[in-house]
Amino acid sequence: MRKRAGPVFAAILAGVLLSGCLGDPPAASGADWPGYGGPVDEAHYSPLREINAGNAAKLGLAWYHDIDVGPSSLSAPVAVDGVLYFAAGYSVVHAMDAATGKELWRYDPEAPKAAGRKLRAAWGSRGIAHANGLIFTGTIDGRLIAIDAKTGKPRWSAMTIEPDDSRYITGAPWVFGDKVVIGHGGADFGPVRGYVTAYDQKTGKQAWRFHTVPGNPAEGFENKAMEMAAKTWTGEWWKYGGGGTVWNAMAYDPKHNRIYIGVGNGAPWNQKIRSPEGGDNLFLCSIVALDADTGEYVWHYQTNPGETWDFNSAMDIELAELEIDGRKREVLLHAPKNGFFYVLDRETGKLISAEAIVPVNWAERIDVETGRPVERPEARYPAGKTAIVYPSPYGAHNVEAMSFNPGTGLIYIPVLDQGRAYTDPSGPLAEWKHLDGQRLSVGTGTPPADLKLRPASSALLAWDPARQREVWRQSYPGMRGGGGTATTAGNLLMQGRATGAFVVMAADTGKTLWSFDAQTAVMAQPITYLAGGKQYVTVIAGSRFQGAAGLEREWNYHTQQWRVLTFALGGTAKLPPAEPVDVPIADDPAFKVVPARASLGETVYGQRCSICHGPTALSGGAAPDLLRSAMPLDFDAMNTVLREGVLLERGMPRFEELSDDEIAGLQHFIRKRAREVQAADPRASVSRGHNEGQ
Incomplete structure (x- = not known):
């Protein structure tokens, strides 16, 4: 008969189970959630299991905090050493006691004062990062700022963009070693050439920069990668900028010391304008692997050669180890806008498999031998014709984070099923030009008014990446019904809903274990961490998109409350009652519409x-x-x-x-x-x- 473990041994054993091993750093153990992608493999996954499928029904609100700046509903917090940090509105960074919700400090970079026309991009910060006692945030006016995590005082600020260009920052920085790397957006608002830049964490001095599309050949190329890429473009693409912004996801791979960047669409969208004789247009819509120390090109995989639909690859890049065909493979998992789910070899960038996760009609399939899509020619809307293409520019998967659970072997993807009609703009394509500061840079025309598409829908999809098959799904009416996801070793899957529910499910089956009424949409991804030895879950609530629940109008800007919501086992806090507010449509009968x-x-x-x-x-x-x-x-x-x-x-x-x-x-x-x-x-x-x- 086996003896029961003594209290000392039991405590040690519990710590090992919680941390994975006694030597794990806080991030690897799950005690901290230091960056956008979480503590493990950028997978929005935590090894914590104090809260699990067996006790999730005992969750309750531990504390909440009303946010008084906006918009902020897609911002992902970070948590380190018992302190929760988040950026609200235009990168107003807050630090709070993660166990109590007490505000410790706030730093406002006053970005709107400096942003000018960049405010027309209409986004606040989607995330921040922590490393070596510093909080890093980007601003819509293009700065990267390092803030002392204890005091909230800025240590340094670097302007990452050029004066008076159309670039701006809404995405999270990525940290690794002694560097922090940031991208930018803006290709839909002006003639922008994309790049990412790495800075020294301590000093803010630029370490390296990698451009994602080539510039004017007459001015020379920054490196061999740009010289290679230029051979895949035609015409005078540099006059249009080219696009290729890295405005959202990246991933750091410590084993290979690489940073993987997700590259955006072309500018303009319509390839017939920017590259009139075709070509792959590298590195648009690609995953590009760079040496983390030097920024030098290692490999790339392009999801949409010569793309023309805004099918960018700026969505999550997550790392995993999968057993495929009987052997372990180190892989990169990616669900871009184009409707296919990709599994790539992390070392080489070679395609392992790709399958459609929503209805797709722009391509028949992805050829595994060549790694290229087998396109349907009519999807490129030949001159004078209109094409109805699935997915739409919103994508099969957008910024709402997917997550991978190594325990279940499943990846959880908020998916959309919506189409878009594409046609060329009227008049000669050669006369097309950017109108700076306006969202007119796409280079497509207005389709026939009587054209009807099937109603949009959305779902939470549990997908087996090793076998490339659906395991289960939860469908929502309308577009963008579900927010970003996070998953844990406790067999939990967490996601907010456009209807106002924050839901905790069993990760293996999708069964709802617990739900909370947030009184507004919850579209940001949640995080989980330890504070004072106790596990907490935090998510930011607030509506950002319309029509998500199948209604044209759902949440009122003036009556909803953006909030930080934090949960724990046995939490007893309560939100104030949601009082209905009558806001009638305004009108004046004397106003005559002309x-x-x-x-x-x-x-x-x-x-x-x-x-x-x-x-x-x-x-x-x-x-x-x-x-x-x-x-x-x-x-x-x-x-x-x-x-x-x-x-x-x-x-x-x-x-x-x-x-x-x-x-x-x-x-x-x-x-x-x-x-x-x-x-x-x-x-x-x-x-x-x-x-x-x-």
């Missing part, structure tokens, strides 16, 4: 306003709902906001170039839409408050 002015206003709205206020003028929570605002009824008020920038510090950009006619056109278009919505649904005259649609 159709010609409304038509002009619709064009202006689509170019400048829709990214924040919603494509149909129904906001989903990221910005005020203009149909319910009295401000558009007053020309002087519109002028003060749009041209004078009175709300600049609150994130509302200036549009100083707008004419009186264009501002008046916006007034007429907004009134037209308000009356259309009210006529279609008289209930829309009154907002149904926080919990509408649940």
